[in-house]
Amino acid sequence: MIYLDHAATSWPKPPEVIRAMVDLLERAGGNPGRSGHRLSIEAGRIVYAAREAVAEFFGAPDPMRVVFTANVTTALNLALRGLLRPGDRVVTSSIEHNSVMRPLRALERQGVRLTVVPCAADGRLDPGALARAVEPGTRLVVLNHASNVMGTILPVAEAATIAHDAGALLLVDAAQTAGVLPIHIMALKIDLLAFTGHKGLQGPPGTGGLVIAPWVDVTTLEPLVRGGTGSRSEFEEQPDLLPDKYESGTANSVGIAGLGAGVRFVQERGVEAIRAHELELARTLYDGLAGLPEVTVYGPPDAALRTGTVSFTVAGRQVSEFGLRLDEEYNILCRVGLHCAPAAHRTLGTFPQGTVRLAVGLGTTLAEVHTTLQAVERIIRA
Amino acid sequence: MKVYGVVLFYTTSAALKAEKVLKAAGLEIKLIPTPRQLSSDCGMALRFDWPLAQTIEETLRAAQVEHAGVRQL
Numbered sequence: 389m390i391y392l393d394h395a396a397t398s399w400p401k402p403p404e405v406i407r408a409m410v411d412l413l414e415r416a417g418g419n420p421g422r423s424g425h426r427l428s429i430e431a432g433r434i435v436y437a438a439r440e441a442v443a444e445f446f447g448a449p450d451p452m453r454v455v456f457t458a459n460v461t462t463a464l465n466l467a468l469r470g471l472l473r474p475g476d477r478v479v480t481s482s483i484e485h486n487s488v489m490r491p492l493r494a495l496e497r498q499g500v501r502l503t504v505v506p507c508a509a510d511g512r513l514d515p516g517a518l519a520r521a522v523e524p525g526t527r528l529v530v531l532n533h534a535s536n537v538m539g540t541i542l543p544v545a546e547a548a549t550i551a552h553d554a555g556a557l558l559l560v561d562a563a564q565t566a567g568v569l570p571i572h573i574m575a576l577k578i579d580l581l582a583f584t585g586h587k588g589l590q591g592p593p594g595t596g597g598l599v600i601a602p603w604v605d606v607t608t609l610e611p612l613v614r615g616g617t618g619s620r621s622e623f624e625e626q627p628d629l630l631p632d633k634y635e636s637g638t639a640n641s642v643g644i645a646g647l648g649a650g651v652r653f654v655q656e657r658g659v660e661a662i663r664a665h666e667l668e669l670a671r672t673l674y675d676g677l678a679g680l681p682e683v684t685v686y687g688p689p690d691a692a693l694r695t696g697t698v699s700f701t702v703a704g705r706q707v708s709e710f711g712l713r714l715d716e717e718y719n720i721l722c723r724v725g726l727h728c729a730p731a732a733h734r735t736l737g738t739f740p741q742g743t744v745r746l747a748v749g750l751g752t753t754l755a756e757v758h759t760t761l762q763a764v765e766r767i768i769r770a
Numbered sequence: 771m772k773v774y775g776v777v778l779f780y781t782t783s784a785a786l787k788a789e790k791v792l793k794a795a796g797l798e799i800k801l802i803p804t805p806r807q808l809s810s811d812c813g814m815a816l817r818f819d820w821p822l823a824q825t826i827e828e829t830l831r832a833a834q835v836e837h838a839g840v841r842q843l
Contacts, residue, residue, distance in 0.1 A: 421782030424803030424813045429786075432814070436786035452783055619781045619812045629780045 390720045390756045394749030395536050395564060395697045395727075397586045397593060401650070405590055408434075408649035412642050420641045422618045431641045438648025439631070445589075445651050446581060446599050447572035453600040455634040456644055460563045461487040462612070463582035463598040466634060467559045468492060468530065470609040474499030476527040479556075481513050481542060482506045483535045483732040488561055492530070507735050510688045511540030519550045526556040533565040537732040537743065538687035539670065539697035541569070548577040557604065563587065564695055567654045569663060579604050588662075590654055590750075591647035594640050606630065613637065662750050666696035669748040669757050673698045676761040682768050686736045686743060696752075699736075699743035702768055710744045710767060718763040722746050773820040776802070777830070778809045778838040785814040791833040797822060811838050 391399050412434055418427030420435045436451070443451040457463040468491045472478055478495070480488060482504050496502045505521045507513045513531070522529055529551040534541045544560050551558040557579040562571060567588025573581055578601065585595030600606060611626055615636030620627040627633060654662065671691035677700050678685045686699045701707060711724035725742040726733050733739040746760060779785040785801060792799045797818065804815040818826055820842055827840055 421786070422813055424801070429801045429814065432782055432786050433789070436783055436790070439783065440787075440790075451787065452781070617781075621813075627780075631783055632781050 390718075390760060392720060392722045392746040392748060392752065392756075392760060394587065394752070395745060395747035396723055398588065398590055398749050400751070401592065401646070402590050402653045404649045404653050405592065405646045409592065409642050409646040412645035416641075420639050422638075434645045434648065435639055435641055438644045438651070441648045441651040441655075442583075442597065442599070445655060446566075446583075447574045448599050448601070449574070450602055452630045453602065454597055455600065455631045456595070456597045456639060457634075458594055458596065458640065459586075460561065460582050460584035460596040463596050464488055464530075464559070464561055465491050466598055466612045467580045467582060467609070468495065468528075469612060471528055471557070472500045475501070477501045477503070477523065477525065478528045478530065479503045479505060479518070479521050479526055480530045481518075481532065482735045483511050483513075483537070483540065483542075484530070484532055484729070485536055485561065485563065485732070486728045486730070487563070488530055488532070489731055504731070507540075509736060510686065511535050511538055511732065511735060512688055512693065513542045515543050515546040515550065518547060522550050522554045522556060524554050526551070526554045528557050528559055530559040531561065533560050533562045533569065533571070534695045534697075535687075535729070535732050536564050536697065537727050537729050537745065538699040538736065539564070539694035540687050541565075541693055541695065544578065545576050548579075551579075552577065564697065567650075567659065567662070568666065568695055570659050573599060573601050577601075585643070585647035585650065588654070589647060590650035592643050595643040595647040598634070600630075606633070611636070657750065665750060666748050666752075667691050669752055669754060670694060670696045670698055672754065672757050673746060673748065673761065676757070677764065680765060680768060683764075686738065696748040697745060698747070699738075699745045701738060701741070701743050705768070707742050707744045710764070713767050714760075714763060717767075718759075720760055720763055774817050774843040775820040775823050775826075775840055776805065776808065776843055777816040777818070777826060777840050778804065779812045779815065780836065780838050782812055782814050784836050785812060785816060788816055788830055788835045788837065791835055792816065792826060792829055795829050797826060797829065799826070805843065808841050809838060817843070
């Protein structure tokens, strides 16, 4: 079987991740940070160690500013709905996932003023166009670090400067890039980084979070969910303390244990080495597809401007046919359709049919990429 | 009789960070359920031998671990 759906979730997970999750359940099954007995404390230690690992991984100096959430969508909702008030201005790009577009459209109905900056047909965002859209007084700029559809990388470092010059914060959706591209929030000056644990970071589903830069004033960031935190229990008001303010309810300790192990695994492999491997595979895949006359490949031709995600369509053929036949006849697993990102597909001109998406991961081999290219060619010629 | 002290915290994350920092400094400490007469801020506190109080406070300050106070038990 050839697994080319790493943009949806990475698979298989490293054995270390699975072991860490089993270990938590078997050895440290208390409620982390609640009860003060040894099983509760041990679970708390594992969750805290993961918090530190994530902070270090993204260059965040304070682990208390790593907030764990159920997924990157929840982290994005926390940032967007927690910060934006009626009358606020927010700027985004035209290749965002629905995890950003749907909360923004709902906020727009409540009076938030939304500007969507068009990207080029290959998904690239011109920093000049972004700068023109970000007027002084804008509250927030929110950008995909890279598209989940065709892998185009957006200029987040330039966006940080543009946002800060206007007095705005920058929220980066790193769903497709955490563990795949180097991300250092201090170097890139990212104010808020939303990440998922189950893709490039090799953790299990049900994990993710929001990393908040040290200079961000959290008094205006409202929690999405309020409830028990194991702290300040005599008060019926939500505590202001981090990370508790944003982490009500029992934590996904088993998932977070796996996430911590995944982050350590990625750190040992090295993000640069993972990137070099995936870039080579994605280049081969893109160039091989581009060499087939019936195929249109999306995203910029230069592999350095993309992640390991490649999208294509075939003239006169349905994408669903490729998804089914790759799976049934060739044992190649991918994802076809709109990938929860209608805005991105409108930008590419592939709405509403969508594309066939092939997404490599750290375990993908060059031989698998060549086999896939042969399979696509056979399906076209059949 | 042995005299203990406790470090109180606002959050369990801070208590767990403090445990890590103090253990790394070779100090003998133990996480315990917070004595109810002292605080209800956070369910966990760090117990230590009272003569270590000053060293513990200095170590936590150097590592920038926020705490809610140090008390004798």
